[in-house]
Each structure stands twice: as structure tokens, then as C-alpha cells.
Amino acid sequence: ETGVTQSPTHLIKTRGQQVTLRCSSQSGHNTVSWYQQALGQGPQFIFQYYREEENGRGNFPPRFSGLQFPNYSSELNVNALELDDSALYLCASSLANTGNTEAFFGQGTRLTVV
């Protein structure tokens, strides 16, 4: 157990809808990163939040957005869902300002868009 929890574990949405995924970071960790893992592929970096602000972003469109709260938990929001958004969404927490970013992952949310 990493101490990183994600909810929900599974979700089915219709194309065009909006979805919110949630992540509670490991105690003591102040940085949350989100990754998208399509079937048969490695995780792809979406963005990172540190001190409630977006701290870096991968190659994802603006309809992917996020939030980080004062307790360091985080949300990933995806608007106007497309079929290709179907994937496992992983949250990772880490402690910034350390040289070794040991990122600990949650179990993921499996999103299916139909």
C-alpha cells in the first residue's frame, strides 16, 4: 500500500460528458502528478500540481484540467469526453524539493468512454 488513494476505481461515461477523478496523496507529500495509461502503453504525463498550482503540463489539450487543495489532495477534470480518453488514470504523489522524486502511485481509475 502506497497511501495514495484514488476514487472512483471504475467509471463509465458517454462521449461529450464531463468527469472528475479524485486523488488523496500520501501523508507528508505536497506534489501530485496525473498520468494517463492507455491499454498496452506506458503512462503519459498529464500535469503536476504543487502548492495548489499547476507546475508542469504534458501534451494534453485544455479540456484536461486539475485542482490541488490545501490538504494536497487533487482532482482531474476532463470535459467533452472523447472515446480516446478511455484509459487508466493514475495519480502519483511525491515530495517536491528533494533530489529524488520517489513518486508513489495510487491504484488508478479505469475510465471507459462509450
Place this chain on the structure above:
Amino acid sequence: GEDVEQSLFLSVREGDSSVINCTYTDSSSTYLYWYKQEPGAGLQLLTYIFSNMDMKQDQRLTVLLNKKDKHLSLRIADTQTGDSAIYFCALISGGYNKLIFGAGTRLAVHP
């Protein structure tokens, strides 16, 4: 851009050693990682190596790093059926420490 390549599949007999290989393009990465993913699960951090090291051993796991050839490997000694999973090589890239992953190597352990 950054790229991480792994072979997709490895099959070994129980009790043998497994060696999973990874090559990468970004030579500025300070830390390189190995993650394990079991079916339907998230990623488990197995081990990591700092870029100024050549080797790191952690129980049954040995990580070798060849910076000149940009080659990273993970050796699992005495491989067990419980080691069957997908193994991802990852490295840090960018000022905000995003992880770049390979596509993963599926390890199958048979009796």
C-alpha cells in the same frame, strides 16, 4: 524529445534470472526507476538508481546503468511466479520532475 524503449515481452522459467532492458535518449536524467504493474493495479516502485552510479543491488533486484550507451537493466534473481507482471522503466525529465515511461515489458514466469 525524450524517448524510452523496452522490449515488450520476456518469458523465463521459475528459478532462473530475468533481465529486463531499457534504452533512453535523455542523458540529463538524474534518477532512473523501475516500476512493476500487476493486472488491474497501479504502479509499484521497485527500485531506482542515481545517474552517477553503475550498479545498485536490493535483495533479488540488481540495477545496472551504462550512461555511455544510455542503457538500463533490471535483473531479478530466482524469478518466482509472483514476479509475473509488467515492468516499466522510467526516468525524470524536465524541471518539474515528470516521469517518462517506456511501454513496459511483460514478464511471464512459467514452471
